Amino acid sequence: xxxxxxxxxxxxxxxxxxxxxxxxxKKLESGDEVDPEHIEEIIEFIKGFGDKCHHMKEEExxxxxxxxxxxxxxxGPLGVMVxxxxxxxxxVRGMNEALANYKLGDGGVAPVIxxxxxxxxxxxxxxxxxxxKVLYPLADQRLSDEQQxxxxxxxxxxxxxxxxxxKIALFxxxxxxxxxxxxx
Numbered sequence: 001x002x003x004x005x006x007x008x009x010x011x012x013x014x015x016x017x018x019x020x021x022x023x024x025x026k027k028l029e030s031g032d033e034v035d036p037e038h039i040e041e042i043i044e045f046i047k048g049f050g051d052k053c054h055h056m057k058e059e060e061x062x063x064x065x066x067x068x069x070x071x072x073x074x075x076g077p078l079g080v081m082v083x084x085x086x087x088x089x090x091x092v093r094g095m096n097e098a099l100a101n102y103k104l105g106d107g108g109v110a111p112v113i114x115x116x117x118x119x120x121x122x123x124x125x126x127x128x129x130x131x132x133k134v135l136y137p138l139a140d141q142r143l144s145d146e147q148q149x150x151x152x153x154x155x156x157x158x159x160x161x162x163x164x165x166x167k168i169a170l171f172x173x174x175x176x177x178x179x180x181x182x183x184x
Contacts, residue, residue, distance in 0.1 A: 003062060003151040004136035010054045011128045017045050017175055018121045023182035025117050028110040036103040038181065039113065041174050043096055046120075049171040051092070053163055055085050058131075061154050062139060069142040077135055084127045091120035 021042050027034050059082060067073040094116035098109040143151070159165060 001152070002140060002148050003057075003155055004139050006152070006155060007054065007057065007062070008132055008136060010049075011132060013172065013175065014046075014050050014054065014124065015128065016179060017042060017050065018124055020175070020178045020182050021046075021117050022121055025114045025121075027182075028114050033107075036099060038178060039095075039099050039102070042178060043092060043099065045171050045175055046092055048163055049168065050124075051085070051089065053159065053168065056162060057155050057158050059085065061151055061158070065143055065147055065151060066135075066139050069147070071138060071142060077130075077138070081127070081131065081135065084123060088120055088123050088127070091116045091123065095120070 024034055024039060024042065063073070063078045063081065067078060071078055073079055095113050098112035098116065101109045102113060140148075159168060
């Protein structure tokens with residue numbers, strides 16, 4: 001499996017997380033109480049799997065390899081992707097900060113959680129589409145088979161050393177549990 005195929009598969013998990021987050025937003029907007037632990041779990045999935053695992057592979061490995069292969073980094077598509085990752089991190093921080101108050105019983109912060117969540121969902125939805133349809137095909141055109149193999153090896157290292165395969169499996173288990181609660 002090419003590294004871009006692996007990243008595309010990870011996008012499907014991230015999109016599931018975004019659908020769960022959207023369902024949480026709808027409950028919060030309708031005034032329903034949402035278990036703050038569920039919000040915390042989806043934020044941890046976003047931070048741990050989406051950012052620390054997935055975005056790290058892109059920023060530290062794929063984008064660097066693409067830059068070496070001649071894809072513009074600053075001001076080009078790679079720079080846009082990194083800027084969007086950073087913008088998304090800001091929305092996640094906003095959700096997390098509001099969640100701290102929500103956990104203390106302050107339901108008045110629910111709109112802050114929803115605003116940051118919806119901004120994150122909109123950003124990531126477009127971002128994933130650009131990567132899947134434009135950036136990853138470009139990477140597949142520009143990177144040699146050897147570079148692809150090296151990236152795959154490095155992706156394995158990130159999974160193993162950064163968060164561990166057990167933690168990745170746990171993220172998916174939590175995500176599927178939340179899917180059953182909010183989407184079924």
